[in-house]
Amino acid sequence: MARSPGAAFRTLSRSPVPYFGRKLRIDFFRMNAADSSPSILSAPPKARIRFGIVLLPNFTLTAFSGFVDMLRLSADDSDFSKPVRCAWSVVGKTLAPIRASCGIQVTPWETYDEAEPFDYLVVVGGLLHSGPQADDETLAFIRRTAHGDATIVGICTGVFALMRAGVLEGHRVCVSWFHYWDFIERFPSAETGALVADRLFVIDRRRITCSGGRASIDVAAAILLRHLDHATVQKALRILLVGEMQKGNAPQPHPPGIQPATHPKVKRAILLMEQHVGRALPLEELAGKLDLSPRQLERLFKAQTGKSPQTFAKHVRLRTAAWLLTSSDRTVADIASSCGFSDASHLGREFRKQFGMPPVTYRERQAGLQQDELTAVQAEPSAHDWD
Numbered sequence: 005m006a007r008s009p010g011a012a013f014r015t016l017s018r019s020p021v022p023y024f025g026r027k028l029r030i031d032f033f034r035m036n037a038a039d040s041s042p043s044i045l046s047a048p049p050k051a052r053i054r055f056g057i058v059l060l061p062n063f064t065l066t067a068f069s070g071f072v073d074m075l076r077l078s079a080d081d082s083d084f085s086k087p088v089r090c091a092w093s094v095v096g097k098t099l100a101p102i103r104a105s106c107g108i109q110v111t112p113w114e115t116y117d118e119a120e121p122f123d124y125l126v127v128v129g130g131l132l133h134s135g136p137q138a139d140d141e142t143l144a145f146i147r148r149t150a151h152g153d154a155t156i157v158g159i160c161t162g163v164f165a166l167m168r169a170g171v172l173e174g175h176r177v178c179v180s181w182f183h184y185w186d187f188i189e190r191f192p193s194a195e196t197g198a199l200v201a202d203r204l205f206v207i208d209r210r211r212i213t214c215s216g217g218r219a220s221i222d223v224a225a226a227i228l229l230r231h232l233d234h235a236t237v238q239k240a241l242r243i244l245l246v247g248e249m250q251k252g253n254a255p256q257p258h259p260p261g262i263q264p265a266t267h268p269k270v271k272r273a274i275l276l277m278e279q280h281v282g283r284a285l286p287l288e289e290l291a292g293k294l295d296l297s298p299r300q301l302e303r304l305f306k307a308q309t310g311k312s313p314q315t316f317a318k319h320v321r322l323r324t325a326a327w328l329l330t331s332s333d334r335t336v337a338d339i340a341s342s343c344g345f346s347d348a349s350h351l352g353r354e355f356r357k358q359f360g361m362p363p364v365t366y367r368e369r370q371a372g373l374q375q376d377e378l379t380a381v382q383a384e385p386s387a388h389d390w391d
Contacts, residue, residue: 056122074224077240129161160216
């Protein structure tokens with residue numbers, strides 16, 4: 005009786021030689037048959053840590069590759085890349101290639117039905133507005149795995165799939181500041197107090213959620229440190245030229261307008277202002293979220309930005325309003341409401357003070373500038389005109 009591709013995979017995956025894709029896998033194993041034992045320096049743990057990775061349509065390649073490279077480089081000594089200490093497998097509903105947002109495709113190595121139990125199931129998301137996300141079969145697989153002994157990990161917008169699967173109830177959830185409002189819009193019944201968008205990742209019992217991007221390296225390192233020694237994980241970070249791992253409570257990279265040298269508490273405060281742009285947080289509430297007194301927060305803000313928290317928050321709201329004026333066709337009244345101003349007149353008064361013109365004039369001028377830039381680009385000679 006012919007064995008399924010998944011059965012063949014499971015046989016091959018017991019070898020310490022890594023596997024990188026279905027098309028080249030058999031030849032790769034044949035070429036390395038003579039070198040199928042672990043390196044002499046590698047001391048395998050009592051049991052390898054098994055990671056299953058689910059890639060959603062239009063997943064972000066950086067989030068996937070950063071996480072996998074941490075596994076690969078921690079799994080063996082040097083960069084031999086043999087899955088001695090841990091193993092990983094890309095799983096999917098079928099073996100059809102899954103396209104990343106950059107266009108590169110990754111072929112699953114086994115299907116949901118063929119997959120053996122994992123210690124960690126990692127769901128990597130990506131673009132939200134470019135088509136279907138996790139289908140019913142994928143959500144069911146996440147639920148089945150969550151009901152077992154596995155820890156469930158959501159990276160980037162993979163967190164949205166975990167939310168849809170219903171496996172995050174009662175847990176804190178980390179999302180990128182960039183997707184905070186997308187999350188609120190899609191899950192209006194979610195408890196906003198449990199939503200974290202000012203940190204790189206959150207580990208809450210057997211649920212781990214990560215903002216994405218480069219933070220996928222940090223969350224992989226944090227997971228591996230549960231099982232491996234610090235030197236092994238640090239070696240992987242050094243090979244990736246990352247240096248020290250960022251801890252989960254490190255602030256997410258600053259949104260536009262925040263200087264890189266800003267104090268971590270001030271960074272987090274500004275991220276919270278970005279998240280609550282539709283409602284000005286009282287100073288006491290903002291300080292409480294940062295474990296500071298209002299007076300401490302005021303002193304930090306004055307020292308770092310030269311402004312009070314209230315003034316800076318108003319600038320954040322005005323900057324957001326200016327962006328909405330140029331990137332959408334929403335009315336001034338609608339934008340005023342979304343940015344925490346009482347009405348269009350209130351926004352207009354504050355907008356004039358900041359930008360020297362009313363919102364409508366600002367929108368018209370920015371549209372004119374964008375048209376001028378487009379015309380200039382179209383007028384530039386093409387590459388062959390320079391020959």
